[in-house]
Amino acid sequence: MSALHFYEREGLITSRRNSGNQRRFGRDTIRRVSIIKVAQQLGIPLKEIIDVFAELPAFGAPQQHQWEAMASRWQVQLQARIAQLQQLEKSLTRCIGCGCLSMKQCPLYNQNDKLSEKGPGPVLLQSGS
Ligand code: FES
Structure with missing residues (x-):
């Protein structure tokens, strides 16, 4: 499938049919x-x-003000992603030369595991929730 066909199918562009x-x-x-x-x-x-x-x-065609609105919206998203990547890079720096992948010490391995604060194993299954 061509890129144009794909974009059209996704509703991003439209086409008209000629007599052929x-x-x-x-x-x-x-x-x-x-x-x-x-x-x-x-x-x-x-x-x-x-x-x-x-x-x-x-x-x-999108007008200049519409493009500016899109660019502004995407700039905010891009800045958030850059900040997130910079944070990940900082965490990764600690891992270089380490290799422990410790669930308790490594900032990247199993990060954001909020349930680990409630105990080991399948906490949700054990609590019945
Ligand atoms: S691998 Fe040891 S801190 Fe990440």
Whole structure:
């Protein structure tokens, strides 16, 4: 399946059929595909791109103010991801040369295991909740 077919199936772009039943894309499709490609380079998930595009009119190129709104929204997400990655990098620094993968000491191994505070094993099954 071509990328254009995929984007069309996902509702990101639209086409018209000519008399020979061939798909024809308007000039606005170039702008939409460009935005999709930029978003993908930024690591924006397809679901997010679909959500943002759903707010645009079905036909016509996104206007400058619409692109600015998308860019602002994605900049916030990108900054959050950068902060998260920097935190992970800091944690990873501690692991270099260690290799313990200790459930108690390693900041990366089994991180965010909130249930471990309630005890070992299948805590939810044991408590019946
Ligand atoms: S591997 Fe030892 S602290 Fe992460």
